[in-house]
Amino acid sequence: MRLEKCWFCSSTVYPGHGIQFVRNDAKIFRFCRSKCHKNFKMKRNPRKVKWTKAYRRLHGKDMTQDSTFEFERKRNRPERYDRNLAEDVLKAIPKIDKIRVSREEKHHKNRMKGNKAKLLKEAVKELEQGISLVKAPSVLEKDPSLTLPKIKVQVSQQQAEENHPMEE
């Protein structure tokens, strides 16, 4: 039994699930569920919809090139049944699955590499800017240990001299 892929989200369409639409030029569009069918009817492009496999592949979110994908491929030539071969295939399936999952994890880890430092930097910045939201300024005045250390900057005295004429 052949398990087809959904035209929209590229997930597997199991027997008895979903709907298929046959266009007048005999192209068959299979959908795994009504969600995908509705999106197709709305003429959405799966490459632009974020939750589809097509989008994730296009934007480098998922692993695209890997030798483990070669095993799960559409073959138009039927294989002649051979008991030993079938046994070997059944044995190999979990192994290949395991390798694929581990490689996917590695890909994800690689993709998320620089994220932790970036997040930390952002958090520090936010804390610096928004500390008054957590602690009221009056409290900070009372307890100097909560504020950042003050830096003294020398200011020239010119401004004070300018103000004198106003008083007269």
Place this chain on the structure above:
Amino acid sequence: MRTVLKVVDNSGAKKVMCIQALKGKKGARLGDTIVASVKEAHPNGKVKKGKVVYGVVVRAAMQRGRCDGSEVKFDDNAVVLVDKQGLPIGTRVFGPVPHELRMKKHVKILTLAGHIA
């Protein structure tokens, strides 16, 4: 009833209007046989305008359940004209047809069709 369907064979009719579904009171579905009146026809075809003919619905825009529980639907509503015995009047069938016609004993239409969905 009163549905205008496209004729997708070379019998000479272009459009027919359903005047009776031969099975069931709810109207015809994909694969059902209907009685229809020819509304538009080619000038020198086998079937003339105004004739009452039989036809098999080979494409329907409304989805129909398949034996495994999934569903199939098509782009338009189309018929192939047949005689009372169920043999097609034309000699060609255009466009895709569903394989469910085999269960309805319309094997001749399936053999004439180019694409089977």
